[in-house]
Amino acid sequence: MSIKKRYMSLILVVTMLIFSISSFAVDNTVNDTEDEVSQVFKNFLEPFYEGNRTAYKAISKNNSADVTENFYQETIIFYQQQDWAKIHDLFEENLQGMSKTETTYSQTASCSGDIAKNQSKTFLHTLKGIGGSEGYETYGRDMAYTLTGTIYYNPNTGIVSSAVGPTVTEMSIQPGDTNNIWEQTSQIARVMSNGAYANFSSTIHVYFSYFIMVDFGNVIDSFTIYPG
Structure with missing residues (x-):
């Protein structure tokens, strides 16, 4: 084999080795961080255990019932022990998700004389890969x-005359940071026929893309805004 061919073969082997190591490192980094409970999860739930339960709503995975108080009673001991891994496991096993209604909102008069009322709701979900x-x-x-x-x-x-939204105003997905990709694929605002309130619903598609691709599926949430 000529020196030139040996040199080219050596370059090819080194390149493949570097790529393999890089891919392994990336994959390990993603998986290693999954062993820890994210700050996103902790930040959402800490006020729940510190006396602000009325703003929260936990929805059962089995029958979509409100199980907020049951979840609190079952997990408060683990919060006191700072066993976030156990809380995360119980959340993942038993809940579709959890929401927190923001108590602050703004009301301003529009040109037509109607009042514009903005209100926000924050949601927490634990997602598992469904494809990729x-x-x-x-x-x-x-x-x-x-x-x-x-x-x-x-x-x-x-009487509610119209509604707009909902729009995503904040988003945090961990681990993975900027390699987690999301897209709001639908947003619906529907005023009741009697004008008593408006329902809002949203669908968000989430996936991870960095050397590998993991599809986390669609996240669907809804909430209601009343006048006054």
């Missing part, structure tokens, strides 16, 4: 995000 590269089912993500909607209503009658 080999081993996708071993990947998980914690996702906390805020939806904001607006209603317009007559201040004299309290």
